[in-house]
Amino acid sequence: MQKEVSKDIIEKWLKGWSLSRDLPLPFPYKSGFKVNVNDEKQKARYVFSELSEDFFQLAESIDEPWIFLKVCVGFDNFKDEISEKWELQPQGYMMYCFHQMNIPDINLHQNYKIEFENYNSTFVIRIVTKNNEYASIGRVVIVDDLAIYDRISTENHHKRKGLATFVMKELEKIVLSKGISKNFLVATEQGKSLYESLGWELYSLYTSVVIPTEKSKI
Structure with missing residues (x-):
């Protein structure tokens, strides 16, 4: 219910x-x-x-x-x-995770590197190849006591390499550093299973x- x-x-x-x-x-x-x-x-x-x-x-x-x-x-x-x-x-x-995520201890493969950006209170984690080819990206915005994750995506030919999970892990590090423990997002049918595997639950x-x-x- x-x-x-x-x-x-x-x-x-x-x-x-x-x-x-x-x-x-x-x-x-x-x-x-x-x-x-x-x-x-x-x-x-x-x-x-x-x-x-x-x-x-x-x-x-x-x-x-x-x-x-x-x-x-x-x-x-x-x-x-x-x-x-x-x-x-x-x-x-709509999904929520009001505790630290259940993220496995994963490292980024040596063929990739991580880039950071921020704007409008938004923090961006971007994963690119050594040749600067875009592979995966995610964003998080902190509004009061709530961390809102948005537009988590991975390019098709870079999927099944744990990149989206790594992006979520890095975004969560930012959130935790701000003292926030409440997380919220809206998932697609395709993304729902990933978030469930990380400890998220259906909100609505x-x-x-x-x-x-x-x-x-x-």
């Missing part, structure tokens, strides 16, 4: 998400939040910690494409209550719908 979703945590996560992506900060919209993403394929996103009349009113009133509605419940909870103009996106999973389903002009891949 899904636990009650904290609106405060959702706000902190969304702020971290926005800082990581160098976007305008979220602001309250009725019982939820809005971010003006200003991208061709994502003009804005509305995020709700739970279903509400505000969510359904938005779903009814919006006809413009590429405005996303996002809510912390499964699609089955509302699919019969919104118009068929809305298209379901790949399932997201995270469901997105949009009115596309073509098949959405966001």
Whole structure:
């Protein structure tokens, strides 16, 4: 059974998400939040910690494409209550780890090197080859007492080498050095198993719908 979703945590996560992506900060919209993403394929996103009349009113009133509605419940909870103009996106999973991660003692292979960067309160770990070919990357933003991990990814031909786990380990070192022990992220279906192996647990389903002009891949 899904636990009650904290609106405060959702706000902190969304702020971290926005800082990581160098976007305008979220602001309250009725019982939820809005971010003006200003991208061709994502003009804005509305995020709700739970279903509400505000969510359904938005779903009814919006006809413009590429405005996303996002809510912390499964699609089955509302699919019969919104118009068929809305298209379901790949399932997201909000996950938490409120303790040190269960990360094995791993070292970076000699063919790779690590690079550091920071901006907008965001810390970046990047793994590249000795020839400076990008291999893996991850970001973490600290918002108050919460560390928000974002855009953890590995290039296809560098997968299954433990790079994403190493990135998470290095990001966690930064977080622990700041005295933070609460970690939060949104995983894709593909990434969920990695985080579970590191000790993360499911916090909430995270469901997105949009009115596309073509098949959405966001």
